[in-house]
Amino acid sequence: xxxxxxxxxxxxxxxxxxxxxxxxxxxxxxxxxxxxxxxxxxxxxxxxxxxxxxxxxxxxxxxxxxxxxxxxxxxxxxxxxxxxxxxxxxxxxxxxxxxxxxxxxxxxxxxxxxxxxxxxxxxxxxxxxxxxxxxxxxxxxxxxxxxxxxxxxxxxxxxxxxxxxxxxxxxxxxxxxxxxxxxxxxxxxxxxxxxxxxxxxxxxxxxxxxxxxxxxxxxxxxxxxxxxxxxxxxxxxxxxxxxxxxxxxxxxxxxxxxxxxxxxxxxxxxxxxxxxxxxxxxxxxxxxxxxxxxxxxxxxxxxxxxxxxxxxxxxxxxxxxxxxxxxxxxxxxxxxxxxxxxxxxxxxxxxxxxxxxxxxxxxxx
Numbered sequence: 001x002x003x004x005x006x007x008x009x010x011x012x013x014x015x016x017x018x019x020x021x022x023x024x025x026x027x028x029x030x031x032x033x034x035x036x037x038x039x040x041x042x043x044x045x046x047x048x049x050x051x052x053x054x055x056x057x058x059x060x061x062x063x064x065x066x067x068x069x070x071x072x073x074x075x076x077x078x079x080x081x082x083x084x085x086x087x088x089x090x091x092x093x094x095x096x097x098x099x100x101x102x103x104x105x106x107x108x109x110x111x112x113x114x115x116x117x118x119x120x121x122x123x124x125x126x127x128x129x130x131x132x133x134x135x136x137x138x139x140x141x142x143x144x145x146x147x148x149x150x151x152x153x154x155x156x157x158x159x160x161x162x163x164x165x166x167x168x169x170x171x172x173x174x175x176x177x178x179x180x181x182x183x184x185x186x187x188x189x190x191x192x193x194x195x196x197x198x199x200x201x202x203x204x205x206x207x208x209x210x211x212x213x214x215x216x217x218x219x220x221x222x223x224x225x226x227x228x229x230x231x232x233x234x235x236x237x238x239x240x241x242x243x244x245x246x247x248x249x250x251x252x253x254x255x256x257x258x259x260x261x262x263x264x265x266x267x268x269x270x271x272x273x274x275x276x277x278x279x280x281x282x283x284x285x286x287x288x289x290x291x292x293x294x295x296x297x298x299x300x301x302x303x304x305x306x307x308x309x310x311x312x313x314x315x316x317x318x319x320x321x322x323x324x325x326x327x328x329x330x331x332x333x334x335x336x337x338x339x340x341x342x343x344x345x346x347x348x349x350x351x352x353x354x355x356x357x358x359x360x361x362x363x364x365x
Contacts, residue, residue, distance in 0.1 A: 007069075008033040008191040009054065009159055014063035016049050023049040025215040026063070036185060036192045038202035041212035042238070047195045048163065050212070054193060055084045055161055068158055081158040087167050089148035091136040098123065098132040101151045108155065122150035125184060142173050149181065153188055160185065162194035166201055178204045199239050203227070211235050218365075227287075232365035236285045241320075243288065243331050244363070249280045256357055258302070259284065263327040269302040270360040283363040288334040290359035293321060293345065297352050304354035307331065309347055321345070323353060 009031040016024040024046045031037045039047040052058040053065060056077030064073045072080050083104075091100050101122050105115045123129045126146040136144055145165070152160055165181065166174040182205050185192050196202050202209050203223040211218045211226060211234075219231045230236035233244065245268060247259035252273050259268045259282065268284060276282055298304050310330060311322035314337075321333045331353060345351060 006033045007031070008035070008067065009193065010066040011050075011054075012064045012066070014050070014053060014060045014065060016046075016053060016058060017061045022215055024053070027215075027217055028063075029210060029217060029220070031191060031193060033191055034186075034189055035207050036182065036194070036205055038206035038209045039193065039195045039212055040197070040199060040202040040209050040238075042197055045212040046215040047212045051084075051161055051163060051193065051195045054159070055082055056080050082161060083152040083155060083157040083159075084161040084163060085148050085152040085165060087164040089136075089144050091144060091147060091151075093136050096133050096135060097128060097139070097147050100136070100147055101154050104151065104155050118154055122154045125153070125187070126150045141169050142177055145169065145177060145181075149184065153184075153190065156190075158191060160190045160192045162192065164196055165194060166196075166198065174201070175204075181205065203239075211238060213238075229361060230285065230363065233283060233285075233363050234365070236361070236363060241288050241332055241334070243286045243291075245284045245286070247282050247284050249274060249276050249278050249282060252276070252278060263325055263329045264305050266304060267302045268360065269357040270362055271357045274362050275364060276362075285361045285363055286355055286359055288320065288332040291331070291333045291353050291355045293323070293333045293335065293351050293353055295345070295349070295351060298354040300354060303357060303360070304352055305331065306350070306352050309345060309349045309351060312347065319344075321351075323351060 007030050011027055011029040014024060014027045015022065027050060039050060041047045049058060053060050056075060060073055064071055067081060092103065098119050101119045102115050105118055123132055126149055128143065128146050128150065131139065131143060166177060169177060178201060194205065206223065208220060209223055209226050210220045213234050219226060219235050226235065227239050230239065236242045245261050245263060247261045247268055250258045250260055250267065254273055256269050256271060257274045261268045270284060274282065305325055307323040307325040309321055310324040313320040318334055318336050321335065323331045323333060325331060333353060
C-alpha cells in the first residue's frame with residue numbers, strides 16, 4: 001500500500017434512510033490512498049447502499065463524503081473522480097472489447113490518438129490485447145471481468161468501486177482472479193473499495209476490512225485483526241467458524257483471568273485481564289483450529305472438555321469434527337490432513353479437547 005497515511009476517501013457521519021427504513025446509520029470511515037478496503041456483510045446490512053453513496057448514485061440523508069479532501073456529497077456521479085465495476089460487469093454487448101474500454105474516454109472528448117493509447121495500455125494491463133476485436137459474448141466470465149476492470153480504470157479514477165466483483169465466477173476461477181485483480185489494482189495505485197458478502201474474498205484481497213451489520217460498521221481492521229480479535233459475537237460468527245462458550249467471571253488477573261462455564265467440568269482461562277467485574281456474564285470465542293483433539297486427557301488443569309465425535313466433514317486438506325459435550329453443546333474442531341495413512345478418529349469415539357489461554361477471545365458485544 002502506498003502513501004498509507006494520506007486519506008483518499010473520508011466518510012463523516014453518513015446516514016441513508018428510505019422512508020422509515022435506516023439503511024446506513026451514522027457511519028464514519030477513512031480509507032487511505034492506495035488502499036484496498038472491503039465492506040463485508042450479509043444481505044441487507046447496508047454495504048451496497050454505502051457504496052452507492054460513494055459513487056453518487058445515492059444521496060446521503062445526513063453526513064458528508066470527501067474524496068481527496070474535496071466534499072463531493074452533492075456532486076453527481078459523472079463529475080466525481082470515481083468509477084464503479086458492477087457485479088454484472090454491464091458491458092455493451094454490441095461493442096467490441098476495445099470499444100467498451102474506449103467508451104468513457106470518448107465521452108470525455110479525448111483525441112483519437114489519446115483514446116487508442118489508453119485503450120492499448122489498459123488491455124495490456126489486464127492481458128486482453130489479443131481479444132480487442134471480440135464481443136463480450138465471445139468471452140469467458142474471467143475475460144469479461146478483465147474487460148470491465150480495464151474500462152473502470154481507463155479514465156484513471158482516484159477511487160475504484162467494486163460491487164461483488166467475483167460473484168459471477170466459479171470457485172476456482174474466483175480464487176485465481178482475486179489475486180490477479182489485487183496485482184492489477186496495486187500496480188495502478190488506485191484506491192479501491194469493494195463490497196462483498198464473501199469473507200474469503202475480503203480476507204484475500206483487502207488491506208483492511210469493515211464488517212457491517214444493520215447499517216453500522218461493527219469493526220474495522222486488517223483481515224488478521226478481524227479474525228483473531230473479533231470485538232463482537234456477530235463479527236466472530238460472520239468471519240470463519242467459531243465456538244462460543246457462555247461463562248461467569250471468577251477471577252480477573254493481570255496475566256490471566258478465570259471463568260466458570262456450565263459446558264465444562266474445569267475452569268476456562270483466558271490470557272490477560274478482562275474488562276468486567278467478578279460475577280459478570282461473558283462470552284468467550286475459540287476458533288476450531290486452535291483446539292487440539294486427543295484420545296487421552298491432557299495434563300493441563302484448565303481449558304479442556306471431554307466429548308464424543310458426533311459428526312465429521314472431510315474436506316480434503318482438512319477435516320471438521322463436531323464434538324458433542326455431555327451438556328449437549330456441539331464444539332467444532334478443525335484438523336489438517338497431513339498424513340495420508342494416519343489412523344483417524346471416527347464417529348462415536350470419545351475424545352478430549354484442549355486449548356491454550358492465548359487462544360480464547362473475550363467478546364464484549
